[in-house]
Amino acid sequence: MVPPPAPHGSLAPAGTTALPGPVPSLITGIPWPPWALAAVAGAAGILIVSCLLCAICCCRRRRRKKPRDKEAVGLASTRGATTTHLVQPDVDSLEAGPGGPQQWGRLQLSLEYHRSNQEVRVGLKQAAGLRAPDPGSPTDPYARVSVSTQADQWRETRVHRGTLSPVFEETCSFQVPQATLPGATLRVQLLAFRRFSPHVPLGELRLPLGTTDLRHVLECWHELGPPGTDEPELSGELCVSLRYVPGTGRLTVVVLEARGLSPGLAEPYVKVQLLLNQRKWKKRRTSMRKGTVAPYFNEPFTFRVPVSQVQSVDLVLAIWARGPQLRAQPVGKVLLGARASGQPLQHWADMLARAQRPSTQWHRLRSPSEVDQALGLRPRLPLHLPHH
Template sequence: MSPPDPSHAPAAPGTTALPRFTADPIASTLWPRWMLVTIAVSASILVTACLLWAFWCCCCRRCHHNPHKPRSQETVGLASARGPTSSHMVQPDVDELGSSVGGPHLWGRLLLSLEYISGREEIRVGLKQAAELRTPAPGHSADPYARVSISTQPGQKHETKVHRGTLSPLFEETCCFQVPRSELPQAILWVQLLDFSRFSPHALLGELHLPLGTVDLQHVLETWRELGPPGSAQAEATLGEVCCSLRYVPGSGRLTVVVLEARGLAPELAEPYVKVQLLLHQRKWKKRKSSVWGKTTGSPYFNEAFTFHVPLSQIQSVDLVLAIWTRGPQLRACPVGKVLLGPRASGQPLQHWADMLAHTRRSVTQWHHLWPAGEVDRALGRQPRWRLPLPHS
């Protein structure tokens, strides 16, 4: 028989028995077991969520900064801009902006080639194809053909074949015009796209007005050109051009617009001046006005700079409008023509805006044709203002 365990021996009278040692530490705590299990499970879920969030952030950062992204998909770079804002927030792709609503590009594009043969003193115009033509009646097709002429040779013209039921005709035709070298700087190439109809007048689908003095004809040139609305080519030829310089500094948000000069205006215009206007989200925001040119001339020289504060986060939502105004016969100011630059522009004005954002802190200068004020206002979605008639008007 084994001796009795002293730990089970009864306590002597008058003494206090010591508590027994407990092997379970959870049982010795004051919290119940279910509460400890709940805390452990919650902590595990929290740690797992933190790890998943960190892994997701690393994957997103790696996708945004993929070094193997092709150059054709890269946006305009702003390496000199400081701050957390990246370049894709500033300038979208020019091709995407070319399809925006409300510009002359809605009338289509034309691919043509130009070659000047010095020995024969003739210019060879090749009509390749047209794309994205606009029909007079929405939802209907067209039977387009092209008509080509030179301003210095009004009696000569060339018409292509009619292409049935298409808005992207493939012409592949060439025509030649005799243009002496002395008349080349003043010559203007006119291309009209028309919709053939057997029993009604042929409707104009779009026009192209290209001064040959602004094109380098020493080599064969093949390029896409934007078509303007019907009648816009004559308007461009009579309204004139304006030269401006753009410069943007992302760090300080300074947009500098320098209006240099104008040319090709009607010589009878009196006291011309320039209005520079900024629109934010299609609403009037800021405006400036140049000094009035006192002389009556078709080529006023302004050379005035206007500075606007446009934060980097708003440069993509801004429209810049340059308008030449003059005093009318009743001493009322009226616009001669306007130019729209910005993300909603098209053609050369859009390219000028993109070059400004691609070469920040540098001035980019370019000539622009003046468009009718009504065309630009409709492109901006603005309603015409009704003016009260003056007495004796």
């Protein structure tokens, strides 16, 4: 017979395996067979043991990887063996002072002197390592060459777009008599082109010709220095807009404004002249502007130039004004066309490349004699009347 259950609160009878407390009561309260409870307990034990083993293995792997990582990166030996010289071997040369060679770049050129015609021939090869005036924005450099004996005459290369290492491969020449050669100095300026603002100097080279052996062709690299501070006052600049329509053969020249003119000039105006095959062809002129050194014109002129003749045309813009002698004289000229050089040639090429679209640019004034010499024009000789 089955003995009756013990009353609530009494102890279990002797000879039983039940233990007092809440855990046996919970186990006895689960309606599962004993083998199911044993299986669940075994699975839980296996899971706990597996988690413990995984945690131990991960800790051991981390301990083993830490020394290897330190050896690979070199953290343990940075203070003792690594120096700044080993990491940056050229740090001293890269951190040169203001005006150092690493800041302003280098220029490769060739020099040759022809004693027969007393001519100095300068060959601009290339430049390297120029300093950008505005970091992050493109730089359009070009070179300007002059000789101290002819300060009012200079030559310019074409503009190279978006580079700090332009390749020029251009040659220019200057007439330097042998008697003045020992005191002459060659000056090469590197500038960044700006279409609507003053051009930014990038560096400069001054090479005394008297101390240079010009008996042979010399070609070598020269370190550029800082831009010179003794830049002479310019005779002025002229802003011009060009537009050419090939279909109708219309060349539109808009004289916009001038700036930087001498304060002693009065009533400036601009003469616009077209030359065809080195002969005067067509001309126009603007109205006068009184009492200003920065006259604003904004006057358009249209010329009929067929496509077959556009490469044979020279466009000359000359600023005239009355000086102290109360007589109108040319202050300076700008030459545009296929026979121009430097920025004017680049402006003419942009006009032809961008057909039917205006192209506007500032140009420095050149001396009238220099432009006439480039065009091959001879000065008018005075007529000698016979004496009666």
